[in-house]
Structure formats: C-alpha cells, structure tokens
Amino acid sequence: MRLEDLNWQYRSRLQRLAIWFAWLLTVALFVWCWNLMTRDTIWLFVWDAPTQAADLGSRMMPPRWSYLPELMQPLWDTLNIATLGTLGGVILAVPVAFMAARNTTPSRLLLRPIALGIIVTSRSINSLIWALLLVAIIGPGLLAGIIAIALRSIGFIGKLLYEAIEEIDEKQVEAVRATGASGFQVMHYGIVPQILPAFFGITVFRWDINIRESTILGLVGAGGIGLKLQSSLNVLAWPQVTMILLLILLTVVASEWISAKVRSAII
Amino acid sequence: MLTIDSVGKTYGTGDKALTDISLTIEKGQVVGLIGPSGAGKSTLIRCINRLVEPSTGHIYLNDLDLVALDQNRLRQQRRRIGMIFQEFALVERLTVMENVLSGRLGYLPFWRTYLRRFPASDIENAYRLLDRVGLLDQADKRADALSGGQRQRVGIARALAQHPDLLLVDEPTASLDPKTSRQIMRLIVEICSDYHLPAIINIHDVPLALQFMQRIIGLRQGRVVFDGAPSELTESVLTTIYGAEDWTNMQKQHEDDLDSEADATARLGALRS
Numbered sequence: 001m002r003l004e005d006l007n008w009q010y011r012s013r014l015q016r017l018a019i020w021f022a023w024l025l026t027v028a029l030f031v032w033c034w035n036l037m038t039r040d041t042i043w044l045f046v047w048d049a050p051t052q053a054a055d056l057g058s059r060m061m062p063p064r065w066s067y068l069p070e071l072m073q074p075l076w077d078t079l080n081i082a083t084l085g086t087l088g089g090v091i092l093a094v095p096v097a098f099m100a101a102r103n104t105t106p107s108r109l110l111l112r113p114i115a116l117g118i119i120v121t122s123r124s125i126n127s128l129i130w131a132l133l134l135v136a137i138i139g140p141g142l143l144a145g146i147i148a149i150a151l152r153s154i155g156f157i158g159k160l161l162y163e164a165i166e167e168i169d170e171k172q173v174e175a176v177r178a179t180g181a182s183g184f185q186v187m188h189y190g191i192v193p194q195i196l197p198a199f200f201g202i203t204v205f206r207w208d209i210n211i212r213e214s215t216i217l218g219l220v221g222a223g224g225i226g227l228k229l230q231s232s233l234n235v236l237a238w239p240q241v242t243m244i245l246l247l248i249l250l251t252v253v254a255s256e257w258i259s260a261k262v263r264s265a266i267i
Numbered sequence: 268m269l270t271i272d273s274v275g276k277t278y279g280t281g282d283k284a285l286t287d288i289s290l291t292i293e294k295g296q297v298v299g300l301i302g303p304s305g306a307g308k309s310t311l312i313r314c315i316n317r318l319v320e321p322s323t324g325h326i327y328l329n330d331l332d333l334v335a336l337d338q339n340r341l342r343q344q345r346r347r348i349g350m351i352f353q354e355f356a357l358v359e360r361l362t363v364m365e366n367v368l369s370g371r372l373g374y375l376p377f378w379r380t381y382l383r384r385f386p387a388s389d390i391e392n393a394y395r396l397l398d399r400v401g402l403l404d405q406a407d408k409r410a411d412a413l414s415g416g417q418r419q420r421v422g423i424a425r426a427l428a429q430h431p432d433l434l435l436v437d438e439p440t441a442s443l444d445p446k447t448s449r450q451i452m453r454l455i456v457e458i459c460s461d462y463h464l465p466a467i468i469n470i471h472d473v474p475l476a477l478q479f480m481q482r483i484i485g486l487r488q489g490r491v492v493f494d495g496a497p498s499e500l501t502e503s504v505l506t507t508i509y510g511a512e513d514w515t516n517m518q519k520q521h522e523d524d525l526d527s528e529a530d531a532t533a534r535l536g537a538l539r540s
Contacts, residue, residue, distance in 0.1 A: 099420055175356035175422075178316055179429055180345035180373025189369050193360040 056238070063246055064239035071228060071247055077142055077226035079251075081217065082210040085149025089210075090203055093154045096159035103193065104165055115158070124156030128211045128250045145222035149210050156206050164198035165191065210260040215248045230267040268465050269315070269433055276310055284310040285489040288324070295457055295463040299470050299480035299497075303509050306486040308469040315327045315467070316348045317341060328433065345366030346373035349426030351455070353416040353438035359411040362422050363402060366410050367393040370428030389428070394454075396424040400454065414448040423455065427462075432465035434459065441471065445524060448472070452479045462492045473505065474521055 098104045100115035130148035137178070138144055168191055176190035218226020225244060232240040269292040276285040284307045292298055300308045313319035315326055317333060326333045333344055349370070357366045370374075371389045372380055379385065385393075397403050400420035402522055405413065410421060419439060426434060439455060440448035456479050459466045470476045477497045485493030487507040493504050506514050 007369055039522060076525040111304055169359075171352060171356040172352060172358050175352055176358065176369060176372065177348065178318060178345060178348070179370050179425070180342045180343065180347075181369070181380075182372075182377060183374045186379045188377075189361070189365075189372060192356050195359065262315075 006233065013095060037236045060238040060242045063242040063244065064237075067240050067243045071244065074218070074223075074225040074228050075237055075251065077145075078214045078218075078226075079211065081142060081145040081149055081214040081222075081224050082255075085146045085214065086153055086203065086207040086210050088146065088150030089157055089206065091154025092150065093157035093161060094218070096154060098159040098187075100158060100162040101165035103168070104187070112144070115162075119155045119158045119162075122151055122153075123159065124155075125152070127152040127210075128216060128220060131217045135221045139199065140221035142223040142224070143215060145217045145224055148217060148222060149214055151215060152213070153206050153210065156209075157202055160202045161195065161199060164195045164202075168194040169188045191260060201263050201267050204262045208255045211255040215251070268292055268296075269467075269497050270325075270327040271311075271315070272325040272327065274311075274314055274320065274321045274326060275306070277313060277322045278390055283311040283489055285314070285321075287334065288491060290484065290491070290494070292465050292467065294465055295460070295468045296466065297459050297479070297481050299468050299476040299483045300472060300486060300507065301473060301476050301483060302486035303513060304471065307487075307489040309437055309485070310489075312350075312437055312467055312469060315433075316345050317352060324443055337481050342373055346429055349429045349431035349434045351419070351422050351426050351434065351436040351439050353441045355415070355422045356443070357418055357421055357425070360409060362407055362409055363413070364393060364406045365429050366421050369397060369426045370425040375430070382532040393424070393428055396427050398534060399427075399458070400424050415443050419443065419452070423451075423458065427458065431464065431470075434468075435462055436466055436468040438471060440475065445528070449473060449478075465488070473500075473517065 096115045096118050099106065099111045100110070100119060102108070105112040105115070125150050130151050131144055134144040134148050138147070172194065173186060173190035176186050181189065214224055214226075214231075216226045217232050218224045218228065221227070225248065229241065229244045232238075232244060269290075271288055274285060274288045275283070277283050288311060296322055300311065302308050310319055314321040315328075315333065317336075319488075321334055324334065328344060328347070331344065333341070336344060344349055345536040353425065358369065361369070365383070368383075368385050368389060371385060372431070373383070394406070397406055400423055402417060402420050404416065410418060413421065422439075434455075436455060440451055443451060452475055455466065455468070458464070468480070470480075477500065480497055483493065483495065483500055484491055485504065487508050493500065508514075509517065
C-alpha cells in the first residue's frame, strides 16, 4: 500500500448523504407540526398578547405590601409541610433503598421488585396529584400536604440512595464482615459511612425541591401559602398575587442557598 | 492448629480455582503463599474464613470444622481469624480509632457498637496496638487522610484487635512502594513472633517472600506445586510455579529495581560528598 493512495475523510459519501437526508426530514417534520399546532390558534389574540400582558402587569403593580403580615402564618405552614414531609419521606425511603439495592437486598426475587415498585409508583405521581387524592381521603389541611410531600419524596430519595448503595466499595464491607460482625454491624460500619455524604446531599436537595412544591399544594386545599394564592386569584386581587409570588421567590432563593451551603459543607 | 483437608473451589461460571488442597500450619508458623496471579492464592485464604465458600473439603481451626458451621457460629469463629487486605480495606470515612475498634464488632452487641460505647479494656488495647504499629498520634484522624503505609498499619492493628488465633494476609504490600513494603512485612513477621501467631501471607513478590517467610507454599493453577523452606526454593521450582517466561521477566524486573535503587543511592552519595 502506498501512502499517496490513502485518503482520510471524516465521513464517507454514504454517511454524508444520510445526514443530509436526516436534516431534510427534520425540517419537514417541523413544518408539518407547526401547521398542526396553529390550526386552532386565533391570531388576533396572539398579536394582542403584548398589550394584554402589559395591562395585567400594570394591574399587578405595585405589590400590596400591607398584605405581607397576613402571609407569614401560611408561609410558616408551607415550610413545615416541606420539612416534615421530607423527614417522613426520608424515614420511609431508607429501608426501601436498602431493599432495592442489589448488594443489600434480603431477597432479590420478592423484596427487591416490591421496593422498586414503591419507588416507581411514588415517582410517577406528582405531589399535586398526591395532594388531590389525600385531600379527598383525609380532608383539607396541613396533614394532607405533609403526607403528599412525604409520599412523593420516597421515590426520589429511595432511587438516588439505592444507587449510592450499589456504588459502594465492597472491599470495606468484606473487611468488616471478616471481623465476625453481625449483619446490622456490617451495615452500620461498612456501608453507612460510605453513603452518608450522598444521603445528606440527597435529603437537602429534596427538601429544597419540596419547598417549591409545597408552595402550590394549597391550590388543591392542602394548606400553606398556595391557599392564599388561590383565594387572591379567585377575587382577581392582582397586587396580592404579586406579593405572594415575590415571597415564594424569596423563599426558594433562601432554600436553594441553604441547600447549596449544606451540600458543599458535606463534600 | 490449622488443617486444610482436600479443599476445592469451583466458581459458578465453572472455573476451577482450587483443586484438592491439603495443608497443615503449626502455631507460630509464618507461611508465604506464592504463585502467579490467577493461581488461587486469594481464593484459598478467603475459603478459610469463608468469605468464599469452598466447594469441597474441610478446614479445621483448632479441631473445629469451619466449613460445617452455620452463619452464627461462623461469625464466632471469624472473630478469631484476623485478616489484612491488599488495598487496606479500611472504612475510609471513619477515624483510625474506629477502624481499629471495628475489630471488636463480633464480640459486642449491636447497640453498643452503634453508640460507639466500646468497653474501656478494648479502647485501652486499641491504643496499645496503635502504639505498637507507630500510629498513636494519628488515632483521631480519618483513615483516608493517611498514607498507604500508615493505612496498612491501621489494617494490622484492626486485625490484632480481634485477638486472633490466626492471621490471613492478602498481598499486604501490593499497593506499597518497595521500602514501605519491607517495613510492613517486617512488622507483620515481628508481630507474629511476638504473639506466637500463625499466619498465611499471599505474596507475589518472591524476593520479599524469601527474605521474610519460614515456609513457602507455591500454587499453580489451583494446585500446590511446592511446599518447603525458602532455602529449598530453587530456580527450577520457581520455573515450575511461574512458568519459564514469567519467572525470567520477574527476575529481570527485580534486577532492574535493584539497579535503579543502587543508582539512586550512588547519586545521593555523590550529592553528599
């Protein structure tokens, strides 16, 4: 083989053709979808949108500051829903995670599928829907919100925690087992220290998400600041809505800051 | 003391790791297990404390058949068998002291170890062991803050905290530099003679084995092909154990190491003068 005959190309002719054709298909698909999407659009309303937005904006401004004291109690409720809900979720998620992890499950054929089922069920249903169901079952109020948050958190914490358990260094576990330690001692000395940073990181992360989620649970009657938001929306009290949104924004920023601090302190 | 009686191990995949191994180890004897990687050294010592379940045969520690024990009685016997690992296998995020005290887990109920309420005598003994391995001032450091040699010393202290009747040592120096390797090996051998402890030491480094062992067992493809004193370990025996090509390579490697060490010493000498 002579060096002059070698001809390097990034893609072969056939590959180039295939890529060009793929682009063509994408553009055609986009045009078709656009037509389908805008079939029922009333364009008059869309052209009008900036004016409408400006109008709503002017009615929302300025926020009604005097409404603030009235919001403190529901805000406290919201924080409690998030925190107690996270706590409940953690307590329920830890055993589920140990049952779901391949290397710690007591039974691969029975308990592991059950644990995975719990995780999937909890994750696939949004907090708001859990809250709707629970308000119907146990009536409106904080308790429904707390349980909704807890049920939603099991899946999230359980999944991330069982993945952390599966990634541990088995040599450390083997060494503890070799000393003659019992099953729980092996877990406590060999596994727990290895997953503790992940555990705290996951918990604080979920708490941060739960604060955001608990602000809207009131919309379906599960207590907290969402209740105020709903009643303000119902009477078109826009300045109050602005006030509530500002407060939620502030709370979320604060919780995010706390969770970032805690996580960087652990790692 | 320890009798291994025709032990075999076949893994689930059908790989035969050990075939018909029979050995007796007397009290206070330090035995080096040599052989190429894949010869079954690790499997053999793990069969003794049943981290790996042997497929056939019996293993007697003080006339008690370890293979026949149920889980509970196995745990009681594991307490008497200290193990030292290749990559130290310390619980990285626990302190040095907690790692040493974890050697006591088998003797204590769960709640005491959960609350870290170890008996005063255990703590006193742990300090004595840390002093023996030269780490008394490191007791409250986290294990992952130590150097390789220091970590292996913690591993030794943890094994001794069990008050073992037998030490199983799996490639104790494979993750260490040559100088630290010799220090660690010397420490293990000294401790064995202090406590009159028998030990089985997996070791891939033949010169190190020749230097420190009282008896050497050579394993090849899961069978014992040599059992005798280091002085009986001739060129031809080593060729049987390792195969001609590998043994020549190992020798060459060792000579290169010696050469470069001599070179380094010479250069250092030149600097000083």
